[in-house]
Amino acid sequence: MKILQVLQRFFHNTNVKKQLNFIYVSALLIPVLIIGIFLIVNTRRLLLNHYQEQVEADNTRVKSVMFDVTTTVYNISDEIFADKNLQTLLATRYSTRQEAAKSCSNFTKLSNYIYKNTFISSIELYTTNPTIFEYASFKPVTKDILSTPWYQEASKRADILWKSLNSVDSWNNTSQELCLIRRIPIIHTKEYAILVIRISNIYLKNRIQNNSLFTAITVNKDPVFYGSERNLSGNNLNLPIDYEQPLYQFSGQLTYENKERIANISTLHPYTSKDKIYISTLDFHALDDTANIIMVCSTIILIATIVPLVIITLFTNQFSSRIITLRGEMYKASKGNYNIIDSIPGDDELSQVFSDLKVMIQSITQMNAQMYEAKIQEQVLKNQQQKMEYKMLSSQINPHFLYNTLETIRMKSLTEGNRDVANAIKLLGKSMHYVLENTGTSSTTLKKELDYISTYLAIQKLRFNDRVNYTLTVPEDMDLEEYQILPLLLQPIVENAILHGLDETEYNGQICINVKTKDDELLLINIFDNGLGMTEEELNSLTDSIQTPRKTNASNIGLHNINQRIKLFYGDAYGVEIKSQPKEGTLVSLTLPLHNIMED
Template identity: 45%
Template sequence: MKKIIFHFKKLTNIRQQLYTIYFAALFLPIMIIGIFLLMNTYTLLANYHRDLLESDNLRVKNILFEITTQVYNISENLIFDEKVKEVLSTDYGQRASLIQKAGNLTVVDNYGQNYAEIESIEIYTDNPTFTDYKQFCQAGEEIQHSGWYQKAVTQSSVFWVPMTTTDKYGNEYWNLSLVRRLPLPDAEYNAVLVIKLSDNYLRTRINSQEYAAMVSVNEGEVFFNTDRSEYGIKQKVPIDYTENYYQYTGTKKINGVTYFVDVSTLNLYQSDSRLYICTMNDQGYISIKRILTICVLILAVAILIPGIIIHYFTEYFTSRVLILRKAMHQASNEDYDIHSFIQGQDEISEAFSDLEIMVRNIKKKDAEMYEARINKAELLNEQQVMEFKMLASQINPHFLYNTLETIRMKAFKANDREVARAIKLLGKSMRYVLENTGTSFTTLSKELEHIKVYLDIQKLRFTDKFDSVIEVTKDMDPGKLLILPLLLQPVVENAILHGLEEKERGGFIHISVGKQEGEEELLCIGIADNGNGMTEEDLACLQRTIEEKDMSRNKSIGLYNINQRIKLTYGYKYGVRIYSVLGEGTRVCLLLPMNRMNETAEALQKTREEFKK
């Protein structure tokens, strides 16, 4: 056992050990016990609902047995009643004689009126002198050819069949009916007794709020159902009619709903007919699922709450160990710039404090060691800065501005206003370029103003070759956005020289500044022309050219430099995107991080100042 524990500690880290202990000591036992309890609970609840359903099935069976037995006894009294036989055996010359004789017979009326379970009593005869009167009916050809009538006249035993009647509105009603031959020994005629059970009476006695019941005779359709819309259908549960007494208790899935089902057989008194009684409960399974869901939630809470506590303790403990390990790893790699710390007064925090003391001593000795080298490097750096200033001082920007202003005034005095305007624009452009040489950032508004000046100079060169427009969305303030200087001029120059190369007139340069929504809000500066555009192959080649470094390139250097400046400043997911359609034009889009532009500028400026110090 000790070897197993040692091997376990050797192969796993602290976090894995703690989680494994939680799994083995808490999660696994609760899961095993919980699954056992859930299975046992399901079994108990399922048996409970099956027992209730079986009791309800027995209740329905007793009700039907009571009613059918009572109706059978009534039929026995009727077939042996001599007055009934006399009415059926007599030949009538006139209908009045039938009415007089049958009207004096009250025994049939009494049974129909005194027993609520009886819907009607009908006696059919093929006596040709008979006409329909009260319960006595002439058996016409349709009746005589019916299956139940032919079966009744050929056998003496009682049988039960479902019968349907239709009212004047087309509504169909189903009734379980007792059918038997009424023997007439003094006549050659046949008589059949039909006693129909009241469906409303059966519904009153059988209906239950919790259980559904379906009853059918032999292999026939359902003549009673708690759902009135399902009369006349086959039993929903498969039944083996070959068995003398079929019984089934269990669950069945019907139309996507799981039911508890109990099916039993009732052999009717003094008859070969059988009733198949099916009782169903669709709420039992739902109730069990609800209870099991609550049990599962309780188990989940019992597992999750300790799991969450273990998780946070494990993360807290291991994070402290990892901080100590990381600090020691840094020190072992001669990286003594340790910014992390461990709170507390336990052994881990004390070990970290000792490590910090050791690192401070090492840093102090290292500082003394490299002090001479640093001083030497600073002297060399200072010498290089001085050389740079000397080179820069050889060109005095004010000399250039004053010279251009003198030339402009001479052109103005010579009444050559176009030359004067051109020199003024050139001066503005040169001033912007010289002022931003060596600077890190400028405002977007100044950069756009410089592009406007540059476009005006190009229009002086090409006159009617192209027109231009600069659009900035209303929700933006270019004066508050810091951008890399001289970022747009190479793109605009490329659009004029290459995009509109083949256009003598009618060219158009459209510069748009706006936001681009997505996972991150971006600043999109688009420079579009209406030139000839490029093929997909040329566009793909150009896109590769501005992404890949090639010291021997002699084309697209400006776009490559702009793309690299953006990526090095803001990150590699930003930069230049080119879109072109042959025959329609080209659009170059500069994508910059909208929310981080000023932060990046301030951070780089701070780094530059610290480097100078």
């Protein structure tokens, strides 16, 4: 109670300036400094812990990736090790080089592993069989290979060996790759072969490098085979790693390149191997970023103590004038005059009240403007709705009018006894109905598409008589209603076959359409004509134009559009292929996926 009485006497007997200075020191300066120092110390600790946890988490992630890759590569080496066909191949003595090459080419297991596993850069199998020459992954053991330390070590060990070996790409760039090395005994000849499986650094980069952290991976004391910085590959890592420990682990700060870094180093034992893979993760920017954040926080605290002092000093001089100004502007707003001043000096309750006044005035003006815009938008929507209704009505009227007109003409032809004309009109109507029905759609059934092509060919048969004959072959057990296809995909190809392939054919022209499936995955549609065919130069020109169409040739543009539609809709694995021989005809093959099955 005495303290309160002292404070009351102080405020009653002291001028405003001293009161405000006392309030500033006791209520603002001292608390801000205490809280600021506490926050700075605690923030620095939290930031360092956060960066350390981030480095440890990323190191664990990289370690998981390396464990996954090395274990998978080991399993692959086990399969190769136990392969009986490989044993037979390596034990056989071949009489000719061609016989050895043929045997190697027939053994596709190694190439299949490379093709199916992106993490494998290459597979090399070194053999002492004198009748086997270098072919694909098979390599003879030369004097240079015999002298290499890794070959000598692998030939003496029965277990798995992991090494960092040099690799030279097609541009003669040298780098290091992590390699599994394993001796494969040849039972029948009591010899052995050395298997080397190289892990792709590109694959490791795609799996590992997804942030700004520094990462380096080594095996035993070998040079770095993967580093987030290109210049690390092939160099020894200058980090204080104790290679004698069975499972070395470090987490904390260390000196690297003469600067303190936050780091985490862990050890990975590959599956069934005595070798050790060291994964080093460092954050080059953590300590600098922490220092910058602490500097910013200190600056903010300093500003927070200076700015209030300036405001308190200005407050007493401006208080009265600000009250008068605020009252005058509120009076203008109450009379409907919203053209008030932008602001009043200061940053306290009075300025907040003035800001609320401005917000209220802005809300009123915005509401008026929104009501006006809403009326305009309502009218625009009504106009758009009327246009859409008109277009929908037009799209309904035009096809019906067209079909009714064609049907009238057909009935008149039947009345006149001209069945050929009536049949032609019927086919034309059916064809146009399919085209209009599928304009703008992305799929139709295979049956509808083939029915449309049959109709189109029937019309061409009426035009050209014996010059155009056609057959459509479909497997008996294939239900065409179950499969989907892009609409209007086959007609341009058939039209090209008639206009260009059978251009000079006077009789017995044939268009053969064959539909079949392959491996329950692909739908193959072959369209063949027995026309003039094309020379190799013409075929190459046509194939190029399908990829890049020429504006002067409409047929090429049509084939290009078909090819692009297929690739855009299904993917680059599908498309159009053309084969042709002069005077023998032309075959256009469409490869489509079979998995697009309609659901009931």
